[in-house]
Amino acid sequence: MATDLNDTSQAFIALQQENQSLKNKVVELEAEIRRLHALAGNAELPSILSRPEFIREVARMMAHDQRYGATSTMLSLSFGGLDDSMKTLGAYDFDKVVTSLADTLAHSVRSCDIVGRTGIEDFGIFLTRCKESDAHIKAGLLIAKLKERLEPLLKGKVALSLRHAVRTLQDKADLEKIRR
Structure with a gap:
């Protein structure tokens, strides 16, 4: 027992x-x-605006431009292959790439310009008081800087295609194109 x-x-x-x-x-x-x-999966990037915040700020600046007769330009950057790179790089390295991309964009423009993420692979920069010709020059400089910063992070495993578009925004119809 x-x-x-x-x-x-x-x-x-x-x-x-x-x-x-x-x-x-x-x-x-x-x-x-x-x-x-x-x-x-960190969806928020502290250095740039989210899509709704970006659209709100662009609408505000467009109203300002219309009121005072200024011209501003929208620079759209598209990073083909960015979404697929998460599978190749893994979540941690992918987040480093996206954060570096956002920080580079945010720190490469004037404080009066507006930078935001407009889609999964797309970013927008609203260049205040900027002509289209100057925006094309800015796009070339930004793309060169982004390639320089992202190459070491991509480790040769992912090839991103960077495309850009520049257009002057005139009215609410142009803003609706961004919203889509």
């Missing part, structure tokens, strides 16, 4: 230890999940 009691208490102690070990493992896994969520 004493042996059965001793065996039962040892089994109980072993179960308590295993229970504590599993609780510790759960805490570790929850921390890892939080860390991975912070790294991957």
Whole structure:
């Protein structure tokens, strides 16, 4: 009888230890999940505006331009292959690429210009008081700078095609094209 009691208490102690070990493992896994969520799928880029914020600010600046007779230009950048690169690079490296791209765009324009993400692979820059000819020059400089910054991050695994379009926005119909 004493042996059965001793065996039962040892089994109980072993179960308590295993229970504590599993609780510790759960805490570790929850921390890892939080860390991975912070790294991957980070939809917000602090250095640039989201699509709704971007459209709101562009509409505000267009109203200002119409009121005071100024001309501003929209520079659209499209990064073909950006969405597919997540599969190739992995979430962590992909987020580094997108963050670097956003930071480069945000820090390569004037403080009065508006930078935002307009789609999965698309970014927009509203260049205030800028003619189309100057916007084309700015686009060339930006693309060169982006290629220089992104090449080391892409590690030769992904080839992005960078395309740009420039247009002067005149009225609300032009803004509706951006909204789509």
